[in-house]
């Protein structure tokens with residue numbers, strides 16, 4: 510893919526508007542945002558721009574209007590300062606007098622974070638760059654800047670004002686995070702003929718969408734799908750296994766049972782390329798109890814894959830060669846609880862040791878990686894994106910990637 514990066518422009522003395530993604534988990538008790546890999550990664554882009562003498566104006570969002578995680582960005586500025594290693598100024602304003610004055614007063618190398626861009630009603634309207642360019646955000650801020658740098662791959666599936674609008678008025682450059690994500694993903698999807706998938710977690714529809722899209726495209730070919738988490742349970746249900754009342758109740762409450770027909774279809778198409786759990790681990794009064802599938806129903810809610818499944822899956826992962834690629838979506842089970850961490854810990858360890866190109870994606874994968882005692886560097890690539898990654902892997906157009914091609 511052809512797009513401009515920070516290597517192609519001289520930003521010294523220029524004012525750059527940088528759209529990053531600082532959307533972070535919020536501690537419900539304290540209301541504090543939790544420090545995370547996204548903030549760290551975008552801080553590197555900002556430090557580079559500052560070191561090169563740019564006047565850096567940062568746009569980002571936190572939460573969605575009406576949600577409990579919809580917060581001002583003051584805390585984010587403090588965390589960014591820590592990771593950039595320089596002060597990051599903050600103004601509680603996006604397009605008003607205060608924001609405009611702060612932008613005009615920036616000196617070379619200074620960084621300024623504006624208020625949560627989703628405080629503007631127009632921000633989340635899905636519209637074209639030209640339509641958004643007529644809005645207040647672009648009409649107030651574009652005249653003050655020389656370049657627009659899009660670093661937020663994880664929001665690039667949205668045609669929001671701060672993602673696409675500036676492209677109608679300013680030259681668009683990919684930031685370092687955007688550049689890394691696009692290179693890793695195209696390396697995976699365009700240069701590999703065959704891939705292995707490990708899919709777990711509690712968003713089975715996202716997993717199904719990705720598998721369906723890859724099958725429809727016919728490229729890369731799916732060599733193996735190792736199923737775990739809720740998707741694994743749905744495959745067992747499709748085979749007629751009774752998971753047990755607690756798990757069935759959960760699946761019905763979440764309306765995941767509506768996915769059974771699509772799951773059956775995948776089973777048909779994938780045939781023996783599909784691996785299903787041979788055993789599961791359930792919660793018996795807080796303790797881990799493993800049940801072989803032929804002895805189902807499980808007496809408690811299913812929380813992880815069992816030891817036999819772990820042995821089969823890890824053997825398959827370890828046998829992958831350096832020409833193989835493995836995409837990982839989600840954990841094997843409820844890794845937050847120590848007694849149900851075994852599946853995720855052992856699978857992730859096998860992935861870390863594997864010679865294959867390993868890509869882990871999904872919002873909280875970095876947390877899972879650290880909880881099982883590994884580091885993001887132990888994998889070929891850890892994507893910072895959740896919804897955007899699913900969108901990309903499903904082969905859909907990404908408005909924020911399209912504008913880079915202009």
Ligand code: 3PG
Nearest residue numbers: 530532573663664895896
């Ligand atoms: C994310 O956290 O995945 C991105 O920031 C996008 O957030 P959104 O789903 O609220 O648009």
